[in-house]
Amino acid sequence: MTIWGMAQQVLSGTGATLLIFFSTVIFSMPLGLLVAWGRMSRFKPVSLVVKVFISILRGTPLMLQLIVWFYGPYYLFGTQLSSGWRLTATILGFSINYAAYFAEIFRSGIQSIPLGQYEAANVLGYSKAQTFCKIIFPQMCKRVLPPVTNEVITLVKDTSLAFVLAYAEVFTIAKQVAAAQTTIIPLFIAGGFYYVFNFVVDFVMAKIEQKMNYYR
Amino acid sequence: MKKLTALFLSLTMAVGLTACGGASGETFTVGFDAEYPPYGYMADDGSYTGFDLELAQEVCERNGWTLVKQPIDWNTKDMELNSGSIDCIWNGFTVTGREDQYTWSVPYVDNSIVFITMNASDIQAKADLAGKIVVTQAGSSALTALTDDSEDNAANLELAASFAELQQVADYNTAFLNLESGVVDAIAVDIGVAQYQLTSREGTFRMLEEKLSTEQYAIGFKLGNEELRDTVQNTLFEMYKDGTFMEIAEKYSDYNLSDMVCIGDYIN
Secondary structure (H helix, E strand, O other): OOHHHHHHHHHOOHHHHHHHHHHHHHHHHHHHHHHHHHHHOOOHHHHHHHHHHHHHHHHOOHHHHHHHHHHHHHHHHOOOOOOHHHHHHHHHHHHHHHHHHHHHHHHHHHHOOOHHHHHHHHHOOOOHHHHHHHHHHHHHHHHHHHHHHHHHHHHHHHHHHHHHHOOOOHHHHHHHHHHHHOOOHHHHHHHHHHHHHHHHHHHHHHHHHHHOOOOO | OHHHHHHHHHHHHHHHHHHOOOOOOOEEEEEEOOEEOOOEEEOOOOOEEOHHHHHHHHHHHHHOOEEEEEEOOHHHHHHHHHOOOOOEEOOOOEOOOOOOOOEEOOOOEEEEEEEEEEOOOOOOOHHHHOOOEEEEEOOOHHHHHHHOOOHHHHHHHHHHHHOOEEEEEOOHHHHHHHHHHOOOOEEEEEHHHHHHHHHHOOOOEEEOOOOOEEEEEOOEEOOOOHHHHHHHHHHHHHHHHOOHHHHHHHHOHHHOHHHHEOHHHHOO
16 A cells, blocks of 8 residues: 555544544643633632642543543443543543633633732722733643643644544554554555644644733 | 533533444444454455454454454454444454453354465574564464463463563564564564465465464354354355355465365354
């Protein structure tokens, strides 16, 4: 089989990889913001629970978490699994894991805003919600962009971990093609794919950073 | 925050439960390792095919089922089967050593485990493997044959003890890459897979004449699922009697499969 033929097969998983990637970005960022709020809550039980949540998700392998999400419903509740659950579990696993990382990034962004701004907003008659939405949040977004880019780039590569659930994304397929054609080339093709993907991500994030560079 | 957490959790459950609807009905989901040619692998056109999958396709057509080919990670095959995400494991699945763990069909292929070395290697017999590095697939029957500590396996255990090291990799393609790059000296592998590699890369590898063990392949169903097992098995008997079974096996004669079929011995 030609290299081009193998590339076509490997890249047939692009849709699946993009699906995992975009779903995770879309779900994990808002969830991360919620977790960040919980982490900063002055109500001790909440911040404690969230601390434990973050600690577990960051302290155990993502690969293991994916396995737990997929098989958990059966082994914990005896639910019979169906084929649709494979994708759901993959996206749940990725989203919740990444939410924990994003939460800490967002927290660092929020806490980097000087207290004086809250006081000033208060004096000007802003409510707490207004202060956050109009003053704190926009500044946070700018400040957390570099670390968020870091996480997103890691996510692109981490999507390959979906192979433990045999979800047919680029890396899973690359391994299968490598076995069928008895060659290592498909793995290099997959490597090229991830590099190009990340090159684009890097470019887009740099553009967004530039756009947000007003006031400078 | 608590409300949001509750909301999120209930959403998660809802998605999960919806996803857990369907199953079985008129579908027949075969779990297979898509990195295990010629039994199950990705064809040049990108679809999944192989000896076992073609048999499964024919069984489904005769029973009016829709075949779902579900690639699985071989290390988690039991979890897949028990949780119901697949109906059976059908992929060059070795009975020997796993008799009590599944509800088995009758064996349909007689398979042996062999050793593969580089053509130029000086290893000629099992005894020459002493002090060498041998690799096999994690969770494979070759690994079981080399590590099973029951009494009738003493000879193989002794052989394994003579190796410098017994390594494990996730799939056999990696094992062959290891062998080719020189980091291991030999591979313990099922004969069907070995034939596939020997044919596709002629002159590179060599098979030792002495075998590690002889064993049989069958279809594994979840323990207690005799009903489905009987239906599939009877259909296979029918297929053998009218010649369809051997027709499919002939397609894989490059890998010697037609000589390995043994289901005929079990029809009463």
